[in-house]
Amino acid sequence: MDHQRVNILLVDDQPAKLLAYEVILKELGENLVIASSGREALEVLLKTEIAVILVDVCMPELDGFELAAMIREHPRFQKTAMIFISAIQVSDIDRLRGYEMGAVDYVPVPVVPEVLRAKIKVFAELYRKTRQLERLNQELEDRVRARTAELENSTAKLRESEQRRSMAIAAGKMGSWDWDWINGDWMWDEGQYRIFGVTPETFNVTSANIQALLHPDDVDQFRRAIAALNSGALAYEAEFRIGRPDGEIRWCVGTAAATVDESGRVVRVSGVTVDITERKRAEERQTLLAREVDHRAKNALALAQSIVRLTRADGVQAYVSAVEGRINALARVHTILSLSSWQGAELSKLIDEELAPYSLGGQVKLAGPQVQLLPTTAQTLALALHELFTNSAKYGALSTRSGRLAIGWQSENDLLILTWEESGGPAVMTPKSRGFGTRSLLASVESQLGGRAQFDWRAEGLLCRLEVPLMPKSAAASAAQDRFDPNTFPELQRALG
Known part of the structure; x- marks a missing residue:
């Protein structure tokens, strides 16, 4: 020194x-x-x-x-x-x-x-x-402490790894095996038996018996793995399916590693099998969800496109206001459907959302049971309700403080019957011709949903009755409900004027 x-x-x-x-x-x-x-x-x-x-x-x-x-x-x-x-x-x-x-x-x-x-x-x-x-x-003590800490850390990681392996085996997600390449003897651990759905007492582990449990479409993979190891490959990995004795199909990923002697000949193969069935199912659900999202997006775009194409107004500002109102109505129902993972929408919630933009105090009265609507039914009915609210706020009962609106509904034999009754507003006269809002409402309810819309222009206020099927009558009708294309509906085409 x-x-x-x-x-x-x-x-x-x-x-x-x-x-x-x-x-x-x-x-x-x-x-x-x-x-x-x-x-x-x-x-x-x-x-x-x-x-x-x-x-x-x-x-x-x-x-x-x-x-x-x-x-x-x-x-x-x-x-x-x-x-x-x-x-x-x-x-x-x-x-x-x-x-x-x-x-x-x-x-x-x-x-x-x-x-x-x-x-x-x-x-x-x-x-x-x-x-x-x-x-x-001091340096020696520091080194000893560092080495001790390193060993303790390694021991903790090893213990944690072993615990994870034990948990995986206990949950039936992972198993290990050993195959004597020379005499053909197999050795399975508990996890391997659990993955294949067999027990040591009832299943004799041989190459032929293992092959019998493989899915018929994946047997060739087993043969290719043997051929690859025979050709000098030291490792092999593949996904495959097994058919358990109870008939359940499980997805697995297997990894094999070969041990060779001094001459390079394979003497033993060891490996691990992991059950990935849940992952595969999740991937399938994700794929279906992606397709569903794509489908819903196309439907929403088609619906928005039809709103833009079919809306008529006397001026640019009126046109923008009408389109924005209808798009916002579509956005509100889209939010409701998203919160339910597109399982459907409850009718009263739909009405509340359409009613939200108006500060009406006690002018509106709602009465009816809980009714669950299909996604496309909810979208179309939301636009119909939007037209009714908009017209009432402009010209009907909701345009004055004295006006009153009662909305009631009930379901009978998978048919929704909704009544819209206005009173106390300006005097009502039967229109000489149907406006765009009325025509688009009729087109959406009757052509898109296969229902019926009736209007009674009473002097004391509009009375409207909507009849909407809650369930499609056939697979074809179901597909039509779930596919929005304005070009297929004559009423909507006539609404273009």
Whole structure:
């Protein structure tokens, strides 16, 4: 190791002696620290790491013995080497007292330079080696701690891995096997038996019996794996299906690794089988969902396209307002259907959403049981209700504070019957011709849903009756309900005017 200089404290009240000690000890190449009193020496010790203390016994205020006693009381300096210098002849009792105070040696005056240097050098080197040894011990302890932590971490990971493997095996998701390539013996663990749906008591593990449990379409894969291993492949992985004795089909992924002898011949094959049936089913559900999302998106776009194409208005602003209203109605029902994962929409929720843009207080009364609508029925009926609300807010009962609207519904034999009754609003006259809103409502309810819409333009307010089938009458009708194409409906074409 490189020579590391240490600090040597020289304590004496006479500057001439301190200068002499400096000259004598300069050859050692260490750091010499000067203190002219006991108190100054204590201050230095508190601030500096000292290897050896050279202290005069006879000093005013605080002599060498008293200073040594104070130094030894501090835990940090209990092992610091102290050498006493005495200008007087000390007795054995004084020597004993000095040793009790912590002195390691005495140097008489006059000082012999070679003797003083030798003594200081010995204790400085001892201090240096002690510190080096402490550093090495610390480094060793740090390495031991680091290695211990590394081993503990590895052990924890191994234990966690084993726990996961045990859990996988216990859940029937993973199994391991071993195949003696020479004599054909197989060995399965518990997880392997569980995946294949057999037990050690009832199933004899042989190549022929294993092949019998494979799905007929995947038997060739088993043969290809054997051929690949025979041709020198050291590993093989494949997905395959098995048919359990109870008739259930399970998806698995198998990984095999070959062990060869010195000549390169396969002697043993070991592997792991993982049941991935749930993953496969999830992938199938995801694929179906993606197709469904695509289907719904196309339907929504077709419906929006029909709104844009079929809307008529006297001016640009009126046209924009009408289109925005119908698109917003479509968006509201889309939100309801999304929250139900496109399983359907409850009628009262649909009405509440269409009613939300209007601040009507107690002008509207709703009455009817819970009725669940199919997605396409909900979309079409939402647009029909939007037309009714819009017309009523513009010209009917909802255009005045005194107006009242009662919406009631019931279901009979899978037929929804909804009544819309206005009263208290402006006087109503039977229109000479049907407006676009009325014509599109008729077209959507009658052509799209196969229902019927009736209007009674009473003087006291509009009375409308909608009859809508809740269930398609056939598979063809179901497909038609789930496919929106405005070009297939004559009423909508006539609504174009």
